[in-house]
Amino acid sequence: MVSVTYYCPYCGALTSLERDAYMADKCVTKEPLDGWEYASTTDEYEDADGVEFVCIGDAEDDPDAGCGRTFYLSFVKFEGGEPVDHRVPDIDRPRFDFLR
Template identity: 70%
Template sequence: MVEVTYHCPYCGAVTGIEREGYLADRCVTKEPLDGWTYADTTDDYEDADGVELICIGDAGDDEGCGRTFYLSFVRYRAGREVDPEVPLEDYEDRPRFDFLS
């Protein structure tokens, strides 16, 4: 097991988890990816598609914001890497098509 650290997408604080080094990270997002299953940091997350993290910052620091964010692993279906559908509402400058309605 190794400790791997991630930056919170909300406040930038660093949060870490102990995990196997062979797991391939895809991304860290504010919202879960559609179709991905997430485990808690206390669960066996090696069989999940990712981990639900809570921003606590480094041990002893009070810099974490306490918000939930998501670490998603690379996922395969029929031997091919699956591309996630990232919700567009996460992006402030996303294209808008509401005028078509």
């Protein structure tokens, strides 16, 4: 097991997760990826597609850190031996329909 750190995409607080080194990170996002299933940091997340965090920062170092918002770590997911592309959630997607 290794300790891997991640930044909250909302406030930049640093948090850590104890996990196996073989797990490949895909991205950290404000919204869950479509088609990915997430486990909490207290669940068995090794078989999940990612981990759902609640930003509390690294509570051991600074108990006042973190914004309390939820963000998502997504692991690389494979189907048929190939990595699965993800689709960005529709929330906060840029809109370019200026002529309407």
